[in-house]
Amino acid sequence: MADKKKQKQCILDACRAALRIPAFCNDFDEEIADVIDAARSELVAGGVLPEKANDDSDGRIRLAIKVYVKANFGMDNPDADRFTKSFECMLTSMSGDSAYRTEPADE
Structure with missing residues (x-):
């Protein structure tokens, strides 16, 4: 359980850095999470x-999570569309990769 909490904190730190928010500033951590x-x-x-x-x-x-966060964090983000398209491309790539995709249920 401690490893999972540490991993969550690590991705939070990575997203904070991607947003160019200093490590000492945790005012936005709940929104980022x-x-x-x-x-x-x-x-x-x-x-x-x-x-x-x-x-x-x-x-x-x-990377996909960081790009999604960059697209959806804050209000007036002039790059939101660009990051959204990038996330969608990554999602399409992963969903087409057998290592990442869910297999359709047999009918």
Whole structure:
């Protein structure tokens, strides 16, 4: 359980750095954590295995989460569309990769 909490803090730190928020400033941590959770949900909804979407040691997942956070954090973000498109491309790539995608249920 402590490792999972440490991993969550690590991705939070990585997202804070991606947003260019200093490490000592934790005023926005709750909002950033909510956006991280939303990113994971978007990955799963897009067809990525839940265990992969929650694997903070996977570079593709970490990058996708950071890009999603950069697209969805704050209000007046002139780069939001660009980051959203980038996230969508990453999601499409992962959902087409057998190492990341959920298999359709047999009917």
